Amino acid sequence: MQNNKRFILASRPEGMPDETHLHLEEVPVQEPGEGEIALKTLYLSLDPYMRGRMNAGASYAKSLEIGDVMTGEAVSEVTSSNVAGFAKGDLVIGRTGWQTHSVATPDLLYKIDPALAPASAWLGVIGMPGFTAYVGLREFGKPKAGETVVVSAASGAVGQVVGQIAKMHGCRVVGVAGADDKCEYVVKNYGFDICVNYKDDDFEDKLKAACPKGIDVYFENVGGKVFEGVMKLINDFARVPVCGRIAHYNQTKLPEGPDRLIPFMGQILIKRLMFRGFIQSDHLELLPDFRRDMSQWLKEGKVKYQEDVVEGFDNALTAFQGLLQGRNRGKLVIKVA
Amino acid sequence: MQNNKRFILASRPEGMPDETHLHLEEVPVQEPGEGEIALKTLYLSLDPYMRGRMNAGASYAKSLEIGDVMTGEAVSEVTSSNVAGFAKGDLVIGRTGWQTHSVATPDLLYKIDPALAPASAWLGVIGMPGFTAYVGLREFGKPKAGETVVVSAASGAVGQVVGQIAKMHGCRVVGVAGADDKCEYVVKNYGFDICVNYKDDDFEDKLKAACPKGIDVYFENVGGKVFEGVMKLINDFARVPVCGRIAHYNQTKLPEGPDRLIPFMGQILIKRLMFRGFIQSDHLELLPDFRRDMSQWLKEGKVKYQEDVVEGFDNALTAFQGLLQGRNRGKLVIKVA
Numbered sequence: 001m002q003n004n005k006r007f008i009l010a011s012r013p014e015g016m017p018d019e020t021h022l023h024l025e026e027v028p029v030q031e032p033g034e035g036e037i038a039l040k041t042l043y044l045s046l047d048p049y050m051r052g053r054m055n056a057g058a059s060y061a062k063s064l065e066i067g068d069v070m071t072g073e074a075v076s077e078v079t080s081s082n083v084a085g086f087a088k089g090d091l092v093i094g095r096t097g098w099q100t101h102s103v104a105t106p107d108l109l110y111k112i113d114p115a116l117a118p119a120s121a122w123l124g125v126i127g128m129p130g131f132t133a134y135v136g137l138r139e140f141g142k143p144k145a146g147e148t149v150v151v152s153a154a155s156g157a158v159g160q161v162v163g164q165i166a167k168m169h170g171c172r173v174v175g176v177a178g179a180d181d182k183c184e185y186v187v188k189n190y191g192f193d194i195c196v197n198y199k200d201d202d203f204e205d206k207l208k209a210a211c212p213k214g215i216d217v218y219f220e221n222v223g224g225k226v227f228e229g230v231m232k233l234i235n236d237f238a239r240v241p242v243c244g245r246i247a248h249y250n251q252t253k254l255p256e257g258p259d260r261l262i263p264f265m266g267q268i269l270i271k272r273l274m275f276r277g278f279i280q281s282d283h284l285e286l287l288p289d290f291r292r293d294m295s296q297w298l299k300e301g302k303v304k305y306q307e308d309v310v311e312g313f314d315n316a317l318t319a320f321q322g323l324l325q326g327r328n329r330g331k332l333v334i335k336v337a
Numbered sequence: 338m339q340n341n342k343r344f345i346l347a348s349r350p351e352g353m354p355d356e357t358h359l360h361l362e363e364v365p366v367q368e369p370g371e372g373e374i375a376l377k378t379l380y381l382s383l384d385p386y387m388r389g390r391m392n393a394g395a396s397y398a399k400s401l402e403i404g405d406v407m408t409g410e411a412v413s414e415v416t417s418s419n420v421a422g423f424a425k426g427d428l429v430i431g432r433t434g435w436q437t438h439s440v441a442t443p444d445l446l447y448k449i450d451p452a453l454a455p456a457s458a459w460l461g462v463i464g465m466p467g468f469t470a471y472v473g474l475r476e477f478g479k480p481k482a483g484e485t486v487v488v489s490a491a492s493g494a495v496g497q498v499v500g501q502i503a504k505m506h507g508c509r510v511v512g513v514a515g516a517d518d519k520c521e522y523v524v525k526n527y528g529f530d531i532c533v534n535y536k537d538d539d540f541e542d543k544l545k546a547a548c549p550k551g552i553d554v555y556f557e558n559v560g561g562k563v564f565e566g567v568m569k570l571i572n573d574f575a576r577v578p579v580c581g582r583i584a585h586y587n588q589t590k591l592p593e594g595p596d597r598l599i600p601f602m603g604q605i606l607i608k609r610l611m612f613r614g615f616i617q618s619d620h621l622e623l624l625p626d627f628r629r630d631m632s633q634w635l636k637e638g639k640v641k642y643q644e645d646v647v648e649g650f651d652n653a654l655t656a657f658q659g660l661l662q663g664r665n666r667g668k669l670v671i672k673v674a
Contacts, residue, residue, distance in 0.1 A: 052607075220602075223599065223602060227602070242602065242605050242606045243606075244606070245599075245602060245603055245606055248599055248602075248603065251599070254594075254595035254596065254597070254599070254600065255594070255595060255596045255599060256594045256595060256596065257591075257592070257593045257594015257595055257596055258591035258592060258593060258594055258596065259591065259592045259593065259594050259595065259596055259597050259598070260591070260596050260597075260598040261596070261597040261598045261601050262560065262582075262585055262588070262591070262592060263591065264598050264601075265557075265560060265564070265579065265582060265585075266582055266585065267614075268579050268612055268613075268614040269579045269580075269581070269582055269614040270389075270614065271614060272613070272614045272615055272616065272619060273612075273613070273614055274611070274612070274613045274614075275605055275610075275611070275612045275613075276605075276609070276610070276611045276612075277604075277605040277606040277607065277608060277609045277610055277611075278609055279609065282609060
């Protein structure tokens with residue numbers, strides 16, 4: 001009988017998670033009960049939000065309990081099914097976690113159509129990260145032709161899609177990333193107008209030069225010094241969809257003063273800025289629109305994407321650490337089987 | 338010949354403005370030229386935003402230059418007119434400044450109908466402050482029946498209207514003010530469900546008890562400890578129209594740390610909060626709707642209001658200092674003539 005490999009939350013990290021927090025263990029593969037479907041994981045998605053789930057205390061969703069399988073979306077193949085409409089060999093996506101095999105009820109699964117996009121893309125460009133980009137721009141960024149849109153984590157799973165959709169709206173698109181090759185990639189492959197490396201000493205000067213008419217939309221994925229640089233260039237009536245704050249996910253204590261919250265609120269007032277935190281799962285009513293639009297864009301070549309595929313389930317933790325440090329190139333997925 | 342008394346910005350204050358910053362002077366009354374209208378001020382409006390205009394550097398509007406007449410809206414009577422449609426005795430509102438007489442072109446004036454509301458009310462409940470309340474709730478607060486709306490500066494010119502409109506939407510309305518008699522007033526006269534004095538030592542406990550289901554809309558007029566207390570009770574998907582930050586207008590340096598901006602942005606993300614700074618003058622397309630609705634509400638007694646009328650133009654500076662310290666009761670106006 002085959003075993004199921006899985007990563008378990010063994011203890012809560014402060015700072016970067018490692019082997020003391022995530023234990024790799026093997027248990028027998030579970031048989032599906034009545035109304036259940038047995039799955040073999042093909043691709044596991046690794047995403048920055050997962051770091052938040054490891055903390056105690058509520059975030060968007062309930063945090064993980066100690067002993068839980070690490071949370072995550074995956075593309076799986078049905079190996080046996082006790083549910084009509086799901087047959088051996090079907091491909092599904094679902095929040096089945098960091099494990100090589102799983103058993104799920106059909107309400108938690110979505111059957112994907114590999115004719116529209118390859119299996120792994122359903123975790124990226126046409127999956128949750130692509131949908132995040134779509135929701136954030138459409139509902140909150142609302143870019144208008146001629147405006148300047150700044151995209152942090154520009155080469156990441158969300159950022160690459162944000163930039164390409166903003167280009168379709170006729171915007172000047174300025175990427176920010178943490179490596180020169182990432183910057184080159186988004187300009188060459190996704191049509192970003194320019195991209196700035198936030199690790200450069202003169203980052204703020206470069207960002208200013210890249211945004212001669214200021215910033216109208218800032219798609220916030222990272223926080224930290226990118227956020228600070230953007231706020232110095234932000235225009236009246238700018239919109240800031242707040243999607244992620246990866247620079248702060250491993251932060252363990254409040255930074256020292258002065259307390260910038262008060263001048264920040266003053267800036268919101270005087271410049272009539274709009275800040276809105278969001279998560280794609282609050283907007284599932286837009287999912288059919290997104291799948292229709294994105295499959296069309298992919299077919300027409302209007303949206304391209306890059307995946308960083310790591311082979312082997314056992315490498316998931318190392319790959320996740322790399323993600324939190326910006327070592328991936330494009331959407332990070334683990335090829336499990 | 339009559340003199341025009343006026344207050345001039347003599348120097349820029351740091352902290353509370355006084356006689357060294359605003360000089361009272363007398364100059365001959367100006368005659369109207371071609372296309373101009375001569376006015377005698379009846380009521381001068383005093384509003385917190387004026388403090389910002391005294392600083393160097395752009396706020397919403399251009400700041401005042403040294404030597405300028407202090408900015409402000411007033412209700413005036415036409416004393417002579419070289420413009421068709423404006424006759425001696427007509428009442429107008431306009432941004433004519435802190436002076437007893439002025440000369441203006443008709444594009445800067447709006448003829449008021451004293452049959453709809455008394456002259457002074459055109460500076461308050463049916464004027465700019467009332468419109469501010471209307472715009473902020475309608476466009477950004479979007480209160481829904483059953484939600485909890487917290488209104489800071491609850492008894493002020495804006496807050497009193499915010500609370501009454503929110504009640505019409507079927508909300509639980511919680512006021513916050515800086516004096517027990519202000520709190521009693523808004524509950525007794527405007528139908529606020531409850532009002533909490535932020536100067537009480539146990540303010541945060543009282544606010545929590547007043548908001549058993551948390552806070553869905555916070556109409557931000559003040560900043561400071563009210564803002565801090567609210568943020569501890571704010572619900573997922575809350576909306577915060579940022580209208581003013583009076584607690585900080587006289588602040589001269591950044592407060593000490595820790596730097597709360599980073600956890601604040603985390604809260605925006607996790608709770609999917611919406612913050613939006615606004616000023617009524619960006620939304621003048623709503624002014625006809627507002628005047629129609631508000632004159633109807635006043636007629637039906639659905640909206641009530643309180644004015645703090647100070648007699649005598651010379652008292653404008655002292656009254657303005659009182660406004661910045663919360664000493665007024667209701668909308669502050671100077672009865673000039």
